[in-house]
Amino acid sequence: MSVLPPLSLYIHVPWCVRKCPYCDFNSHESQGDIPEADYISALIEDLKQDLHWVQGREIQSIFFGGGTPSLLSAKAYDTLFDGLTRHLSFSENIEITLEANPGTFEAEKFNGYRRAGINRLSMGIQSFDPEQLKKLGRIHDKEQALRAIDMARDAGFDNFNLDLMHGLPDQTPEQALLDLDTALAFHPPHLSWYQLTIEPNTDFYKRPPVLPEDDILWDIQEQGQARLAEAGLKQYEISAYARPGRQARHNINYWRFGDYLGIGAGAHGKITIAGPEGHRVLRSQKARLPKRYLDQTRQFLSATDIIASDDIAFECMMNALRLHSGISITDFEQRTGVTLDSLSKPMQKAESLGLIERAQVNNQDYIRASERGKQYLNELLSLFLTD
Template sequence: MPVPPLGLYIHLPWCERKCPYCDFNSHELSERPERAYVDTLLRDLDNDLSLAKDRIVDTVFIGGGTPSLFQVSAIDTLLRGIKNSVTLSVDAEITLEANPGSAEADKFIGLKEAGINRLSIGVQSFADAQLNALGRVHDREQALRAIALARQAGFDNFNLDLMHGLPGQSLQGATEDLKQAISTGAPHISWYQLTIEPNTIFYKQTPRLPTEDSLASIQQAGEQRLNRENYAQYEVSAYSKEGFQCRHNRNYWTFGDYLGIGAGAHGKVTSSDGRIVRRAKRRQPADYMAAIDAAFVSSTRVLNNSEVIGEFMLNALRLNEGFSLSLFADRTGLDCATVEPRIASLCERGLLLQQGAHVATTELGRRFLDTVVAEFF
């Protein structure tokens, strides 16, 4: 098997406030043990180096939680340690998730100087009433200020996270949010529908959300607006100007490899014998920081062929462009004959389109993507 590209995901698990819709591994904590946690991250990375086998790391993504709450000095120490442990490609994409709060935005210049070259700013909405309903700690003016400061700091490459289908949101409200995001000139917009997940406050106390018909109207109007403004949809919820697709996320969607360090982080690595191995790290920050050597790992499993097929399709079919059968063979090590009957069946149902050796969802298939993917598990 050809060696897939390799990324690095780093999880910083703390935030100022846990949002009522959030099911990520994030924890409220006003005083963060930043130095100790960074030291632990670097020990964790060193423990994972045997998986990388001197491979070049193409992308780094620092997510959370709210990574921008960390002091610039801690992020600088982290990036220096990473560069001492692994070889980064000369044009490595290094992303950090940031919230628009004033304390975080004031750090943007320092983060750029430390080596971050892409920001992902969690705006979610530009309407104060919606931000309040979502439990966000910033307001509209702070969001606009953060975007302006990102540009002033030299971040030509940044993403805005924006939600739709919010409590009580109308079609006009959703399109106004999108209009404001577009007006900032952001080169990348992640525009996705609010979903109610188990183990969240919204799951226990579900707010009144737009109807299915309203959601469909919002989705259609939003996609048309983004297309008119030259934002190409390249994945289910990702839209970008030319040249600004998120390389780290594309690596996930094309079934590339990635190391995962930090509390609750997950990784996927293809071994030299072709096995695809998934590892997860201890979820609770205190347990993770107390771990020694291999004890960082909470679970390891080798995917069987059925899981490999299902996971490849779960990722690759999110891309509007789909995938080539040669990519399937390269990333999975399996013969294309193992999936061709299912592809043919889905083509007959109008859910997939195969042109030569290339496969992608149809417009109908994208609407029922969960159904399409389920056929491969």
């Protein structure tokens, strides 16, 4: 019998004040007032069209991403949660995360978000260095970033993430570590610390900045990871560090090949469809442009795609091997419909190269990337690609 994975909900807010030059997400500069009420109504209608994919499950986590979700008012989120709870069942300890830009809120807004039901914030700091913030096109300055963290805690957010980049244009190890030390002084429960990469379809791709040399990047990585460990933040994913019990449950569901509904302009979803002979896994995508998404004469859903059975193992591995704990063999087989024995050839190759290992966690058999495998993750994943 097919066992459905846990279900989360992703909600996309596509507007931002200004598009950052490194950003390749579906974000659009707001031109005047955001059509807040219309967008909330559209989100509820979008959800109603996806309810057949819930299949009796509770929602384990919700994540508001963007764009800049903190551009919306607390009142908008009150209205949205009223609609969500009419159609969905939330788990008792649901995690509800909102991405917030330090340049788009004030203290009362934070208080309103907390009252609306949001219980976790992810703050896009990126850097505390004034010059780097300018290069990155951020709309906030250092003082706004520092003040935002204090305001979040004062509003009752004891669970929050600070989003920080390193390997920035012309950045020295001293500058990168100063950013990290500034963030750690706030004793964050969770910290996302990752290297800037240049993505296609961004301004940085068209006009590449001068980034640090590889030996400098390695120096930053080694020293930074040591400081994070000293501060009590344990690395549990390639770029995620957390105190005990503060791992991002929403993201862990992604990485363990769980399911998620995606609503909002350009939102993606991943859904397992149960059937008498097993299950199928499909990807969904909603209309990308806000104007198109808000057009009531059109469908929200723009595309669905069934993941080919030959590709499911790779899709799962691509996510799960990012986690230091990997994935249990039981979860792998239930969520892909593929037995690990059917992957004996690539598994043997990966183990012979020292890229993958097996472990026992809470009396369950796990597969995970070895220390060497974490360094050569692309090479490890390529072994599971089908011809």
